[in-house]
Amino acid sequence: MADRVLRVVLGDQLTRSVAALKNVDAERDVVLMAEVWDEATYVPHHPKKIAFVFSAMRHFAEALRGEGLTVDYVTLDAESNTGSLRGEVERAVRRRNAARVVVTEPGEWRLAEDMRGWEEACGVPVELREDDRFLCSHADFDAWAEGRKTLRMEYFYREMRKRYGVLMDGDKPVGGQWNYDRQNRERPPENPDPPDPGRFGTDATTDAVLDLVERRFGGGYGTGGHFGDLRPFRFGVTAGEAEQALDRFVELALPRFGDYQDAMVEGEDFLWHSGLSVYMNAGLLDPREAIRRAEQAYRDGHAPLNAVEGYIRQILGWREYVRGIYWREMPAYAETNHLGATRDLPAFYWTGDTDMNCIRQTVDQTRREAYAHHIQRLMVTGNLALLLGVEPRQINEWYLAVFADAYEWVELPNVQGMVMYADGGLLASKPYAASGAYIDRMSDYCATCRHSPKKKTGEGACPFNFLYWNFVVENRGTLEKNRRTAPILGTLDRMTDDRKQAIRADTERFLTSIYGERPKRAAAE
Numbered sequence: 001m002a003d004r005v006l007r008v009v010l011g012d013q014l015t016r017s018v019a020a021l022k023n024v025d026a027e028r029d030v031v032l033m034a035e036v037w038d039e040a041t042y043v044p045h046h047p048k049k050i051a052f053v054f055s056a057m058r059h060f061a062e063a064l065r066g067e068g069l070t071v072d073y074v075t076l077d078a079e080s081n082t083g084s085l086r087g088e089v090e091r092a093v094r095r096r097n098a099a100r101v102v103v104t105e106p107g108e109w110r111l112a113e114d115m116r117g118w119e120e121a122c123g124v125p126v127e128l129r130e131d132d133r134f135l136c137s138h139a140d141f142d143a144w145a146e147g148r149k150t151l152r153m154e155y156f157y158r159e160m161r162k163r164y165g166v167l168m169d170g171d172k173p174v175g176g177q178w179n180y181d182r183q184n185r186e187r188p189p190e191n192p193d194p195p196d197p198g199r200f201g202t203d204a205t206t207d208a209v210l211d212l213v214e215r216r217f218g219g220g221y222g223t224g225g226h227f228g229d230l231r232p233f234r235f236g237v238t239a240g241e242a243e244q245a246l247d248r249f250v251e252l253a254l255p256r257f258g259d260y261q262d263a264m265v266e267g268e269d270f271l272w273h274s275g276l277s278v279y280m281n282a283g284l285l286d287p288r289e290a291i292r293r294a295e296q297a298y299r300d301g302h303a304p305l306n307a308v309e310g311y312i313r314q315i316l317g318w319r320e321y322v323r324g325i326y327w328r329e330m331p332a333y334a335e336t337n338h339l340g341a342t343r344d345l346p347a348f349y350w351t352g353d354t355d356m357n358c359i360r361q362t363v364d365q366t367r368r369e370a371y372a373h374h375i376q377r378l379m380v381t382g383n384l385a386l387l388l389g390v391e392p393r394q395i396n397e398w399y400l401a402v403f404a405d406a407y408e409w410v411e412l413p414n415v416q417g418m419v420m421y422a423d424g425g426l427l428a429s430k431p432y433a434a435s436g437a438y439i440d441r442m443s444d445y446c447a448t449c450r451h452s453p454k455k456k457t458g459e460g461a462c463p464f465n466f467l468y469w470n471f472v473v474e475n476r477g478t479l480e481k482n483r484r485t486a487p488i489l490g491t492l493d494r495m496t497d498d499r500k501q502a503i504r505a506d507t508e509r510f511l512t513s514i515y516g517e518r519p520k521r522a523a524a525e
Helices: 037-041 047-066 085-096 109-115 118-122 138-145 153-164 204-216 239-257 277-282 287-299 305-329 357-369 374-388 392-402 408-419 436-442 463-474 483-494 497-515
Strands: 005-008 030-034 070-074 100-104 126-129
Touching (some): 030 047, 030 085, 100 118, 109 126, 118 126, 239 305, 357 374, 392 408, 463 483, 463 497
Parallel strands (some): 100 126
């Protein structure tokens, strides 16, 4: 047909309401979905993530066919597969004699840049539609950010609460406060009894995908292989299963989520966390529904305000905010390195082969589940990367590779701004650097570690302790310009020379154990 439209749906756009499918003509148009090598390998994605995306794509394609739409679905192992999304779009335009292409903007800048060349490559008009699954448009975020020297999430979050009337009593926040984070830092209970996180069984479609991923991607440690265990596979792969996961979280975990959202416990991978970001970020779960259900749980007396507000803040606040930062600041944002960090990412981020129990536990969990919660990411793996002075590009690639919910729009601002302070304070008011005391307080990891968080230097001292002060020394020139870090520098200046020498000696020994005899410095002193 001369007026046929090719409608392209990406692997993280698996919802019927996605912009590319609006006003689709079932008699005329064709939907294209493709599993392509380029998207599966631009970083060595966790096999569980690849399998989740491919299986969810295949199930979504079947759902579209079930309502009468024509779907061209290209599997990874199809002989004609070009290996690139652009190549598959070009082939489909020719094959279907499409008059134009409609696609929803992607979640990653590199792919958006590639799409700008589709029109010339395909020889037909290409309509790139804004992704309206989010609650804050690019224009709205830019309007909020305009004229601000710093872009703090808290103020953005308040505006979103007001705009959508979430947890509001008139024009005031429910309970009289906007943020109940201070109530959400309870130590883990001695004998936690969290609900079973639930695991979904596999069907023939998912089994076929698992076999494909096992053949093509296997397992490894990020160097020639794809880090992570493929089996057992626990994810839901349809919108219905994502809704079931939401039901389970609201009913069983949300009431205690607030108190223990920062807690970390050996042998408990999920505690009271939702694990729903993997579904939201792929399009299987509408964030509006998650917000609505959480608020209703509070209104019904099922969950306390600190839990519900904390959960909603992650979605309506943080999730929307980092997306706004990403599209406003890219592409230069990816190259920021305010602290001049240059060290390599240690191999134990891939292998878990370290005697630091918190790192070993987090890496092992990530290998098994393609998941770790926000404190494990920020205050364990992220904190260590910051203190070591790891080059931001390398830790960014690691986060993007190992987590099933990671897409660059959400991963990059979290790492550049929150984890590594690479953006110089655009996102966070100060570096999120910490000694071992916080990990000790919020976890049971330290109880079985050979390093003691109580010991500051010398044999058996927690590396976070001496690395923290070494980080302050190496980045003094930056930290002294920030009024929030002035007290830290005052403490450093009161230290004895012997203490400072011990810190440096411990740091050099630790760096040598990782990098060899001549470790690079993280930044100019």
